[in-house]
Amino acid sequence: MIRVGVVGASGYTGLELVKMLVTHPKFELSYLATTSGDTTIEALHSSLEGVVSHPVEKATVSSVVEACELVFLALPHKTAMGFAKGLLEAGLKVVDLSADYRLELETYEKHYCPHEDIAHLSQAVYGLPEYYKEALKTTQLVASPGCYPTATLLGILPFISYIDTTAPLFVDAKSGVSGAGKKLSETTHFVTVNDNIFAYNPLKHRHAPEIVEKIEKIHGVTMSVNFVPHLIPATRGELVSVYATLKEDIDPLAILKAHYANDPFVRVRERPVGIKQTAGTHFCDIFAARNERGLFVSSAIDNLLRGASSQALAAANLMCGYEEGLGLPRIPCMP
Numbered sequence: 001m002i003r004v005g006v007v008g009a010s011g012y013t014g015l016e017l018v019k020m021l022v023t024h025p026k027f028e029l030s031y032l033a034t035t036s037g038d039t040t041i042e043a044l045h046s047s048l049e050g051v052v053s054h055p056v057e058k059a060t061v062s063s064v065v066e067a068c069e070l071v072f073l074a075l076p077h078k079t080a081m082g083f084a085k086g087l088l089e090a091g092l093k094v095v096d097l098s099a100d101y102r103l104e105l106e107t108y109e110k111h112y113c114p115h116e117d118i119a120h121l122s123q124a125v126y127g128l129p130e131y132y133k134e135a136l137k138t139t140q141l142v143a144s145p146g147c148y149p150t151a152t153l154l155g156i157l158p159f160i161s162y163i164d165t166t167a168p169l170f171v172d173a174k175s176g177v178s179g180a181g182k183k184l185s186e187t188t189h190f191v192t193v194n195d196n197i198f199a200y201n202p203l204k205h206r207h208a209p210e211i212v213e214k215i216e217k218i219h220g221v222t223m224s225v226n227f228v229p230h231l232i233p234a235t236r237g238e239l240v241s242v243y244a245t246l247k248e249d250i251d252p253l254a255i256l257k258a259h260y261a262n263d264p265f266v267r268v269r270e271r272p273v274g275i276k277q278t279a280g281t282h283f284c285d286i287f288a289a290r291n292e293r294g295l296f297v298s299s300a301i302d303n304l305l306r307g308a309s310s311q312a313l314a315a316a317n318l319m320c321g322y323e324e325g326l327g328l329p330r331i332p333c334m335p
């Protein structure tokens with residue numbers, strides 16, 4: 001068994017990690033931490049009472065190093081790299097769920113903050129298993145993708161060579177409120193969100209440069225991406241609609257099926273997809289349709305799982321030489 005820990009265990013993605021690690025056949029949950037510690041996981045998350053009992057410590061680099069071989073950082077950006085640096089120097093495997101190691105330095109500093117661990121930045125592998133499987137098997141550091149980039153990239157990457165890449169890509173995304181983390185704000189307040197749907201950070205969201213950069217790295221083309229996220233009155237789930245212009249006569253579903261034939265966690269669907277069918281799972285469901293030159297691609301994920309914690313676990317499995325799907329949730333919360 002490999003000893004693993006979660007720093008940020010009181011948060012939403014931390015909770016999802018704990019739920020999967022409790023039953024993981026090869027990982028032993030050996031360390032949990034938050035800012036202040038001095039509690040237990042069942043006290044932080046009453047839903048875990050009777051399921052798991054584990055102390056939660058105040059997070060320090062030395063306590064993580066003592067207890068773990070691999071650690072998940074379910075922390076805000078900036079805080080995450082503050083921990084990662086020392087953990088990597090001590091030889092631990094690190095899976096970071098924040099944005100700290102996802103982007104090239106210049107892009108990161110333009111959209112987030114000055115980077116504090118430049119030495120390790122170039123070592124990070126982007127944790128999208130369908131595209132970086134081999135690199136994930138040998139890395140010490142994983143930059144787990146953002147939730148919107150996960151759904152967008154899995155949907156559009158199979159089509160890049162068939163679309164007009166000189167035209168902008170339009171990405172219309174909708175997310176459940178857990179995407180914003182556990183901290184309450186006016187935007188995520190029940191009264192603001194309930195019976196409502198609205199765009200936030202239109203054309204300015206930080207996930208747009210992540211989408212642009214990964215299309216560039218994987219396909220060698222620079223595309224302009226018009227990205228508009230919306231908040232919807234749901235707890236979890238994310239639906240991304242991508243609109244592009246075709247330059248060839250293609251069968252979109254046939255392309256998707258061929259592209260993901262060996263990827264068990266991408267389900268190509270014959271009908272438009274929805275967030276409920278993927279809620280509680282690691283699946284990304286994708287549908288695509290076209291008219292004369294218009295291409296519509298729609299992908300659905302659970303933002304807390306495929307968009308964060310189960311994707312981080314899939315990367316950790318690969319880093320440790322295990323099968324990608326070990327311990328990943330497959331049964332949706334339906335109805």
Ligand SMILES: NC(=O)c1ccc[n+]([C@@H]2O[C@H](COP(=O)([O-])OP(=O)(O)OC[C@H]3O[C@@H](n4cnc5c(N)ncnc54)[C@H](OP(=O)(O)O)[C@@H]3O)[C@@H](O)[C@H]2O)c1
Binds near residue numbers: 008033034074183304
């Ligand atoms: N939510 C999503 O759908 C989603 C999807 C993809 C990626 N992510 C990324 O994943 C990360 C975690 O997101 P989240 O939604 O789980 O956030 P969250 O619910 O706000 O939880 C954040 C966690 O970080 C802990 N923390 C903050 N500062 C800390 C410190 N100095 N030392 C130790 N613990 C500290 C908090 O602990 P305390 O209780 O002590 O404050 C809390 O457990 C973020 O970088 C986010 O961008 C989230």
